[in-house]
Amino acid sequence: MLPQRQSWPPDHRLPHHPAHPNQNPPPARPRRARHRLRLPSLEPSVYAGFLRYASRGRSLSLARLAHSHMIRAGYRPGLFLRNNLLAAYCRAGDMRHARLLFDGMPRRDAVSWNTLIAGYSAQGSPRLALSAFRDARRDGAVAADRFTYATVLAACGGARDGRSGQTAHGLAVVSGLARTAxxxxxxxxxxxxxxxxxxxxxxxDRAEERDEISWNLLLSAYVRMGWPEVAVNVLVWMHRSGVKLDAFALARILKACSELEDSEDVRMMLHGCVVKVGLDLDVFVGSAMVDMYAKNGGLEEAIKVFDCIPDQNVVIYNAMIAGFARLGNDPCPETRIEAVRLYANLLQRRIRPSKFTFKSVLEVCNLTNAVQCGRQIHAHVILSGFEDDEVIGNALIKLYAKARLVDDSLRCFHRTPKREIFTWASMITAFVHYEHSDKAVELFRELRYLEKEPDRFTMSSVMNACAALSVPIKCEQIHCYAVKSGFDQFTICGNSQIEMYRRIGDLKAAKKTFEKISCLDTFSWSQMILSYAVHGYETEALFLFKKMEDCGVMINEFAFLAVLVACSHQGLVDEGFRYYESMVSDYGFVPDVKHIACMVELLGHVGKMADAEDFIMRSGLENDTVLWHALLRACRIHGDKDRGIKIGEKLMMLEPYAASSYVMLYNLYMDAGKISLAMRTRGQMRERGMTKEAGISWAEFGGSIHQFLDGDNSCSQKAETFTRLEELLVRVKQKTEHGGMNVWGLGFQARKAGENSISKHGELLAVALGLSTLPNTAPVRVMKNQNMSWESHETLKLLSEGENREIIIKDPARFHHFSQGSCSCRDYW
Known part of the structure; x- marks a missing residue:
């Protein structure tokens, strides 16, 4: 029995602090007291048993306790016990004290060196393991045995150091040990x-001795290389050679075959092989079979295998739940929800879920939009202590983001201590998708402040955020960073860059980006076609689509949408219907609401409102507000007041809480002279607490963002900007025959009258500030959250001609390029 009172060994005592010079030193402890600290030593077998227990349990505290007892008892262990103590330190991961113990050993043998080398290799220090092997070879008194070479070869494999491994292999051949299996x-x-x-x-092939491990290692090598076909041939070879197939070999080959496509015969053959050797009830092999079937769409077979296994554990549950999660966007959510039932069954059987369980079941909740179920599983995650896991945190971020609960996503993001780059990318993407682009850019700045390197997917999301903000300076900054970091070489970043420049109205930069992409994909072509289309270059858009077909690029729905936008913006009816019919008949695509809206706008562009209305009714989407808004714009432009009022009243029924519908119907009633109905509409809007969205125009000048609110005179630069706009309009009136003032009938007799007329058009004030701030050769770019009025549109045409400048206005409908007195929309918007 060990004595209950114990003290630190001598080399673990606290350092002695000398007494003050004026104080007398403490009296020396009698020599007899030191003898009282000596403990009686134990039998060597007791020490050996104690160290074996510490080594098996990887218990550093037990190893230190045994070592301390030896020191205090004055016991000098032999080589056998020293090797056991060294093994206990190495197994517990304390390589520092293991090396100190090794260096202090008066005598060493092959076991000592093997233990030290294995300890370094197990702790992920292959270089130190190789250094110890070199020291062992220099020690002439010790000869390396087969365990030494096995250990050092494992270290070379862990370090992926083939050159040192070849050297060790050569030494093993010279020693004659390489002949053994x-x-x-x-x-x-x-x-x-x-x-x-x-x-x-x-x-x-040249091995003199082979065993089952040799075959399994060859099989694993081909699986690791990603050659499942060769691995299957090796398995057949093993069977014909009479080698017994074990659970390890079969599980590895099943995993390899899960990556094979169109290999149903191979999967069935392997399943039959598993049944024949009697391992079909093995949990390890069964999990691999479930994974193999689930990954290749054989969910029914996976369920049958799952139900046949008697002792189900968390691994096979994980494989089954992950199989349901891999169904992707399957149209049957009832099938995917089976994964949640499996999870509930796992809890009922009191099986502790792992982080892979939570990851898969959260993915299923994400696919089925089951956010309430996801919240309950989130609670289980917290109770199980997995909230800190970055993979689960990433799944929770996506779950809440898809449900538009961006604040909950942000909380999950902040509660994840170890944030990998994919966690940042998920949060940035969540902000972008749900119109929090400014927060996405700020999060990217925080990412760079922490000196973390983004990946190409993160860069693509940030470019999309900058595109949504429509601020040129931010777009140029992120483009510069992409070039500096080398991300501009990736196609996904190039595609986002085209969209970014398209949305800020810089068509030249978009075209230049398109030409620099080395590996164009379908989205690259489609983005460039759309860029030409929305900027009024329909000829270039159709030519690029024809070139896309000639190059054999795969055409998708987005490419057809881009070419239909080009046709609809310019009223190309024959071309538009030819492409629409080709999309349906030749390519087999089902038109969605965006394609149909383009056709409605195309018919409305040429004044065929009745045909456009019939097209909507035949589309099967007669309750979609997007289509009726497109037709309503055509009615407003062509002056079809009766049809416009009918459509406006229909929109009031379809979206009764949209303020834009009330404002639109109010204007329609006023234009038709139905004052009482207009006042009733305004009253309904006031009763329901809805207000008209304020018109905002913004632009970037001199590195700053300037905003102008329609009808707001509180801007600090409003007075001087208003004066500048007056001067521009007067100059235009002098240069043109009809004069810009006739647009509104303004005479500028009084500043008050001028303010009431001009200040309600914030885009005009923004253009005036740009014309007075930017160089004469630079175009003026202004963004607006509402459609321009006819008065503002006509005035900007006159300004572009009078000032000889290009003016680009982006409103929700399209881009307007004003140049030399004309607009790219050809007065249809």
Missing amino acids: FVSNSVIDMYAKCGMIDEVRLLF
């Missing part, structure tokens, strides 16, 4: 981990 298997494993598959096969 034990060492040759270690060499095969080392070459496989280093990716040297030719050496693996050569060594296997």
